[in-house]
Amino acid sequence: MTNESRARSFGSAAARYAAHRPSYPPALFDTLAELAGFPLVGARVADVGAGTGIATALLEARGARVVGVEPGAGMAAEFRRRNPRTPLLRADGNRLPLASGCLDLLTYAQSWHWTDPDRAVPEALRVLRPGGALAVWQNDPDVAVGWIAEQQTRIEERFGPGWYINERARSREGLRFTGRRLSWSRRVPVDTHLAKLSTHSLFLVGEPGTDAFLADERALLMGRFPDGWVEEHYVVELSVAVRGRDAREGLIG
Numbered sequence: 001m002t003n004e005s006r007a008r009s010f011g012s013a014a015a016r017y018a019a020h021r022p023s024y025p026p027a028l029f030d031t032l033a034e035l036a037g038f039p040l041v042g043a044r045v046a047d048v049g050a051g052t053g054i055a056t057a058l059l060e061a062r063g064a065r066v067v068g069v070e071p072g073a074g075m076a077a078e079f080r081r082r083n084p085r086t087p088l089l090r091a092d093g094n095r096l097p098l099a100s101g102c103l104d105l106l107t108y109a110q111s112w113h114w115t116d117p118d119r120a121v122p123e124a125l126r127v128l129r130p131g132g133a134l135a136v137w138q139n140d141p142d143v144a145v146g147w148i149a150e151q152q153t154r155i156e157e158r159f160g161p162g163w164y165i166n167e168r169a170r171s172r173e174g175l176r177f178t179g180r181r182l183s184w185s186r187r188v189p190v191d192t193h194l195a196k197l198s199t200h201s202l203f204l205v206g207e208p209g210t211d212a213f214l215a216d217e218r219a220l221l222m223g224r225f226p227d228g229w230v231e232e233h234y235v236v237e238l239s240v241a242v243r244g245r246d247a248r249e250g251l252i253g
Contacts, residue, residue, distance in 0.1 A: 031238060035178050040105075045065065046068075050111075060086065067086070067089060103127050124240035128243040134241045135239070140249060178241070182235070186234075193232060
């Protein structure tokens, strides 16, 4: 299973992705503004790999002027349905159709790992103004919580340890980030949790046994949580790099 095939898989589940993927805690955007060194109100932002617009809408709610950037047709269609007034560009982070120095902030929510850093980093430097910021973040399941750690183990035993692609899996050589970890949770029905799980790329590319795994998982979780609800716990890993005032400084922490 290639990274490219995983990246292309989301369009088939765009509506399910929008309905069941978790949002982000308000503290994330407070921390983002703190690390970037400027308020989000009025900031010119491109949200790359915007998907269905979950992060885009939250940035707009903070007063940012946001354009979404999304390469996939299915995800872009769902983005437009949910965010009809927000500009959207069909592109990816490796080649941004944006003017040099036009942005205050470039964001990658759940999407940096789909880029080629050798191309995406120079593009970030090009489109950010001096003092602008590159922000990368991702919700990771909090494996400090017992039932979540057990579920992760079951998935890895069935499908292998590479099932969950996250930001730490990709090189950041040459990028000096300042990072923060933020914990949060949401309480959802078991079926919502499983629907969320089914939107991860492993479950979208036709890997044998995924449907059976989800059925087994439902039976197990309903036995453990007989009221039919689970508390999903997440850790948001936020990393912010600020473009130097001198272009030769690159992206600095």
